[in-house]
Amino acid sequence: MAKPRLTHEQHNDIGRTLAGIADELTRRIGELGSAYPKSGPASEPTRKLTAARDAVNAARMALDKALFAEHPDTAESTVYYPLAENRSRVVAPTGRRADTPQ
Secondary structure (H helix, E strand, O other): OOOOOOOHHHHHHHHHHHHHHHHHHHHHHHHHHHHOOOOOHHHHHHHHHHHHHHHHHHHHHHHHHHHHHHOOOOOOOOOOOOOHHHOOOOOOOOOOOOOOOO
């Protein structure tokens, strides 16, 4: 039995989320690049985040292709590559950690 594919709305939701994750990774890569050397052992976190961003972007490309195959009449490139104002924002919690004693 074939697995069900994503609905167009599910593609929209995933596209907005992955675009936001890629944006946040790009921002953090820049932040680390300004704080640590570009080579050597201290550059490993930046290299790892760059690989993570590249993997997210590869998934976006594959899902964009799947979207056009599964929903040819309604597919749009803006699903996986939305305008900045339509992307999810990845926000870290602020304030005290839940496990920090008061």
